[in-house]
Amino acid sequence: MPQHDVLIIGAGLAGQRAALAAAEGGASVGIMSKVHPVRSHSNAAQGGINAALNPEDTWESHAFDTVKGSDYLGDQDAIEVMCREAPQQILDLEHLGVTFHRNEEGRLGTRAFGGASAARTYYVADITGQAILHVLYEQLMKHSEVRRYEEWFVTSLMRDENGRISGAVARNIRDGRVELFVAKAVILASGGNGQIYNPTTNALICTGDGIAMAYRAGATLMDMEMVQYHPTTLAGNGLLITEGARGEGAHLYNAKGERFMEKYAPNKMELASRDVVSRAEQTEINEGRGFPDGTVALDITVVPRKRIHEALREIVMVGRDFAGVDITREPIRVKPGNHYTMGGVKTDIDGQTDIPGLYAAGECACVSVHGGNRLGANSLLDTLVFGRRAGAHAAEITAQLPMPKPDRSWVEAEERKIREIVSRERSGRRGAEIKAELGKTMDKYAAVFRDEEGLQTALETVRRLKEEAKTVATDDKGTVFNQDVLAALELGFMLDNAECVVVGALERKESRGAQFRTDYPERNDEEWLKHINLNLSEDGTPEISYSDVTITQWQPEERRY
Amino acid sequence: MPEYTLKIRRFDPESGRAAYWESFQVELPPERSVLDGVLQARDTQDGSLSIRCSCQAAICGSCAVRINGRTGLACNTKIGEAFERAKSFGHDEIVVEPMGNMPVIKDLIVDMDAVHWKKVKRVVPWLLPAGDPPEREYVVPPESMIDVTQTMACIHCGACVGACLSLEVDPEFIGPAALAKAYRFVGDPRDAATEDRLRDLAEDPHGLYDCTHCFACVEVCPKGVAPMDQIMRLRRRATADYGIKDRNNGYGHEKAFVDLIERYGTLHEAQLLPRSYGQGSLIRSQIDPSSLKQLASSLPTVINGLKSGKVSPKAALWHHKLPDQKHVRRIYKEIHSKDERLELNLYIVGESGGETEGAMAEGSQES
Numbered sequence: 001m002p003q004h005d006v007l008i009i010g011a012g013l014a015g016q017r018a019a020l021a022a023a024e025g026g027a028s029v030g031i032m033s034k035v036h037p038v039r040s041h042s043n044a045a046q047g048g049i050n051a052a053l054n055p056e057d058t059w060e061s062h063a064f065d066t067v068k069g070s071d072y073l074g075d076q077d078a079i080e081v082m083c084r085e086a087p088q089q090i091l092d093l094e095h096l097g098v099t100f101h102r103n104e105e106g107r108l109g110t111r112a113f114g115g116a117s118a119a120r121t122y123y124v125a126d127i128t129g130q131a132i133l134h135v136l137y138e139q140l141m142k143h144s145e146v147r148r149y150e151e152w153f154v155t156s157l158m159r160d161e162n163g164r165i166s167g168a169v170a171r172n173i174r175d176g177r178v179e180l181f182v183a184k185a186v187i188l189a190s191g192g193n194g195q196i197y198n199p200t201t202n203a204l205i206c207t208g209d210g211i212a213m214a215y216r217a218g219a220t221l222m223d224m225e226m227v228q229y230h231p232t233t234l235a236g237n238g239l240l241i242t243e244g245a246r247g248e249g250a251h252l253y254n255a256k257g258e259r260f261m262e263k264y265a266p267n268k269m270e271l272a273s274r275d276v277v278s279r280a281e282q283t284e285i286n287e288g289r290g291f292p293d294g295t296v297a298l299d300i301t302v303v304p305r306k307r308i309h310e311a312l313r314e315i316v317m318v319g320r321d322f323a324g325v326d327i328t329r330e331p332i333r334v335k336p337g338n339h340y341t342m343g344g345v346k347t348d349i350d351g352q353t354d355i356p357g358l359y360a361a362g363e364c365a366c367v368s369v370h371g372g373n374r375l376g377a378n379s380l381l382d383t384l385v386f387g388r389r390a391g392a393h394a395a396e397i398t399a400q401l402p403m404p405k406p407d408r409s410w411v412e413a414e415e416r417k418i419r420e421i422v423s424r425e426r427s428g429r430r431g432a433e434i435k436a437e438l439g440k441t442m443d444k445y446a447a448v449f450r451d452e453e454g455l456q457t458a459l460e461t462v463r464r465l466k467e468e469a470k471t472v473a474t475d476d477k478g479t480v481f482n483q484d485v486l487a488a489l490e491l492g493f494m495l496d497n498a499e500c501v502v503v504g505a506l507e508r509k510e511s512r513g514a515q516f517r518t519d520y521p522e523r524n525d526e527e528w529l530k531h532i533n534l535n536l537s538e539d540g541t542p543e544i545s546y547s548d549v550t551i552t553q554w555q556p557e558e559r560r561y
Numbered sequence: 562m563p564e565y566t567l568k569i570r571r572f573d574p575e576s577g578r579a580a581y582w583e584s585f586q587v588e589l590p591p592e593r594s595v596l597d598g599v600l601q602a603r604d605t606q607d608g609s610l611s612i613r614c615s616c617q618a619a620i621c622g623s624c625a626v627r628i629n630g631r632t633g634l635a636c637n638t639k640i641g642e643a644f645e646r647a648k649s650f651g652h653d654e655i656v657v658e659p660m661g662n663m664p665v666i667k668d669l670i671v672d673m674d675a676v677h678w679k680k681v682k683r684v685v686p687w688l689l690p691a692g693d694p695p696e697r698e699y700v701v702p703p704e705s706m707i708d709v710t711q712t713m714a715c716i717h718c719g720a721c722v723g724a725c726l727s728l729e730v731d732p733e734f735i736g737p738a739a740l741a742k743a744y745r746f747v748g749d750p751r752d753a754a755t756e757d758r759l760r761d762l763a764e765d766p767h768g769l770y771d772c773t774h775c776f777a778c779v780e781v782c783p784k785g786v787a788p789m790d791q792i793m794r795l796r797r798r799a800t801a802d803y804g805i806k807d808r809n810n811g812y813g814h815e816k817a818f819v820d821l822i823e824r825y826g827t828l829h830e831a832q833l834l835p836r837s838y839g840q841g842s843l844i845r846s847q848i849d850p851s852s853l854k855q856l857a858s859s860l861p862t863v864i865n866g867l868k869s870g871k872v873s874p875k876a877a878l879w880h881h882k883l884p885d886q887k888h889v890r891r892i893y894k895e896i897h898s899k900d901e902r903l904e905l906n907l908y909i910v911g912e913s914g915g916e917t918e919g920a921m922a923e924g925s926q927e928s
């Protein structure tokens with residue numbers, strides 16, 4: 001039975017960074033992922049990563065942009081930590097081998113990004129996330145003392161009699177073996193929950209597993225209603241066109257050929273923050289100025305062709321392979337689409353949750369640095385800064401602790417659960433049907449514009465789907481790569497996530513950041529400058545409570561771009 | 562909506578049954594992907610149908626399979642095009658099977674660890690800088706970063722590994738993806754182990770010179786990594802920059818090849834072997850004793866060639882020159898006259914400057 005000081009669940013940027021930090025801190029480390037680490041969704045990040053590294057730039061400026069971007073819901077102590085540590089993160093990555101773009105002097109070069117007052121986004125063409133993920137994985141291969149458990153699916157967190165996290169239970173996808181992993185501390189780095197929406201820019205693995213497991217184990221979830229819609233996704237399949245495109249100078253037009261951002265953000269134009277641009281687009285579309293397929297046009301042809309090929313290479317391929325458009329010659333149709341989970345497991349600035357022994361970092365966590373709206377290129381930074389801090393903190397704490405006692409009953413419970421699913425006779429709907437209805441429902445009622453009535457409909461639907469999910473049967477009865485049974489488990493995780501998103505959105509009776517309530521169109525600092533916290537209650541529904549937003553030096557003001 | 566038939570190679574290791582074919586009917590627009598088709602079959606007909614996939618956007622590298630005999634990502638192969646290709650072979654089904662050169666675990670899932678990742682590990686896949694890092698960033702030429710980013714773009718899908726012809730013959734061959742990964746370090750000015758890396762890969766009998774230039778990897782790679790080009794660049798670095806004369810005689814072989822073309826305009830096959838292993842022709846040469854074994858091992862190939870009539874002794878020994886040899890000579894002269902070696906960076910393909918006015922200018926009347 002594997003035992004580690006620190007067990008990390010998830011091998012995206014947050015998880016891998018945490019693993020390296022914990023190993024450096026002298027801990028014995030295991031890192032686990034349901035896909036091979038380089039398949040983690042961090043590889044999809046195209047645009048880049050923010051840091052005030054230029055001598056002319058300051059961390060305060062970066063922090064202020066982030067606070068303003070968050071619509072003042074971000075916790076300013078956490079934002080300060082992130083922006084101060086950002087430059088060192090970039091330099092560390094550069095030293096490890098990330099092939100960051102250089103300027104003519106051969107030093108690190110930047111590009112502009114939305115919501116930022118300076119060009120402070122560092123990047124590798126438009127494969128930034130992939131390049132960093134692969135370089136971190138190079139380091140994991142080098143540091144063979146970090147044990148990697150690749151293609152293991154975690155099903156639940158183990159607690160001891162005092163309620164402290166003492167490990168996790170996971171199923172080896174390759175042979176179906178369910179195993180107990182004992183650990184003094186567990187770091188969740190399991191990514192976001194974009195799959196509860198359809199369409200989404202998120203990969204099929206982004207099913208919010210860690211968020212749901214923490215919730216089930218008693219941890220607090222925070223800001224779950226804050227779901228980012230990215231302004232430039234492809235209509236049919238939700239694929240992302242990076243904000244880097246607008247950073248390089250691309251324009252948005254409605255079907256009448258108007259550069260409509262002039263109306264909504266006369267100063268920042270296309271580079272206003274994402275919630276603002278997405279709402280502008282959706283307004284154009286709703287008021288009949290979009291194209292018939294419910295889109296607007298993104299014109300990248302204004303960017304010099306050589307620059308496109310150098311800096312937006314991936315987008316050229318996406319346009320060609322997935323939309324049949326040569327973006328160097330013609331505009332491409334885009335619309336707002338689900339993209340990022342601002343909410344998640346509530347943590348402090350060292351990644352600690354309110355359950356002893358449990359940490360969270362990256363997209364599954366809510367520190368909160370993104371508040372109501374995440375700035376582009378701040379998420380990779382979040383994963384690295386707080387991944388590192390969680391890893392280092394956990395290593396330090398666990399050095400003094402004894403190894404928890406294994407408790408086989410946790411394994412037996414999970415085995416029973418899986419056996420029960422596999423043995424079901426088909427009586428109700430297929431899992432894929434339930435997932436499809438969930439995605440459509442969320443995209444309809446819990447998207448850019450929301451209101452009481454729609455959200456109520458969404459809540460009823462999600463609760464009905466939860467019942468239906470209890471009867472989902474599998475065709476696959478085997479143990480090797482039984483993806484059917486894993487999908488059934490993921491469906492359960494997704495439904496918990498969705499319920500929390502909708503409950504949070506119903507509760508927040510104001511408009512702030514990504515949450516725009518047409519029935520409460522104003523921001524209301526008096527009543528709602530606070531986080532909404534959710535905990536699993538006895539009756540299986542989320543129980544609501546509140547916590548304060550930490551304000552250090554920036555008082556809330558009106559947001560203009 | 563059009564209907565397609567996917568003929569999928571199934572294998573369930575727990576059934577005790579050999580691999581078999583099963584056909585699934587799916588319905589979706591032609592511009593959707595083969596992966597969408599497989600997932601539709603799985604979601605609506607048989608949940609046990611297994612394939613690795615995640616991003617659906619050719620970025621996670623999970624879904625490489627063989628479609629109508631060609632290796633590629635299921636998520637960036639349009640189902641309509643796959644069907645047209647099947648039709649051009651006279652089939653009405655799109656054939657989907659696991660990629661080659663790797664053991665199959667289940668259905669379309671292969672064991673990447675046993676082959677691909679093992680090979681990646683072989684090339685010491687991490688940066689080996691000299692001494693401690695600088696306080697700020699390493700200052701390096703901007704082009705060098707763009708250059709190695711071409712190989713950083715590799716998503717480790719294994720398509721090239723699955724399609725490589727050399728690997729089929731020599732499973733020990735380090736292979737296209739791992740060698741491309743090696744170039745990522747050799748081309749990186751921050752790496753201090755360039756010569757050791759090159760020597761190591763050149764001396765490995767399954768290394769640099771095991772590639773037969775078949776182009777398969779270049780053709781199948783979904784990310785434009787062009788592994789074969791990276792292998793050729795590794796060879797040029799090894800020979801021209803470090804003068805590494807490997808014991809597999811890859812260097813000699815390549816040099817002989819180039820010299821022969823310069824002299825005859827076409828490949829003089831009878832001269833190739835002796836020249837590769839020595840300095841001159843078979844009769845005059847002083848053969849390097851260390852390569853005698855290799856030379857002897859090539860004899861069966863030569864004899865087979867003679868027996869099957871592929872080469873006749875006369876044609877082989879009295880090779881004819883190209884009629885217009887002077888053009889070939891001119892190309893050589895041109896290349897020799899350059900001080901710097903021509904390195905074709907394939908990463909940046911765009912034209913510079915020019916069209917900066919937006920295409921929307923014309924499209925803006927549309928309403």
Ligand SMILES: Cc1cc2nc3c(=O)[nH]c(=O)nc-3n(C[C@H](O)[C@H](O)[C@H](O)COP(=O)(O)OP(=O)(O)OC[C@H]3O[C@@H](n4cnc5c(N)ncnc54)[C@H](O)[C@@H]3O)c2cc1C
Pocket residue numbers: 009010011012013014015032033034035037040041042043044045046047048049128129152153154155189190191192201202203205206209210240339340361362363364376377378379380381383
């Ligand atoms: C298309 C796209 C573009 C983006 N571009 C940018 C950008 O330019 N800049 C930026 O800053 N951010 C960007 N983001 C956001 C950013 O990429 C992500 O927020 C970030 O990478 C999340 O990293 P992570 O480490 O938290 O999680 P992930 O990388 O998603 O990793 C999650 C890990 O958890 C594992 N896991 C999950 N569940 C389980 C389970 N049950 N058992 C075992 N393992 C499990 C997975 O296998 C995976 O290894 C982008 C996001 C998308 C979708």
Ligand code: SF4
Pocket residue numbers: 721724725726727728736737771772773774775776777778779788789792
């Ligand atoms: S060109 Fe070389 S490496 Fe590429 S597939 Fe052919 S033999 Fe393999």
Ligand code: SF4
Pocket residue numbers: 714715716717718719720721722737738741781782783784785786787788
């Ligand atoms: S080189 Fe290309 S084909 Fe080969 S593994 Fe990398 S991305 Fe795939």
Ligand code: FES
Pocket residue numbers: 613614615616617618619620621622623624625634635636637
């Ligand atoms: S699903 Fe990610 S590469 Fe095809």
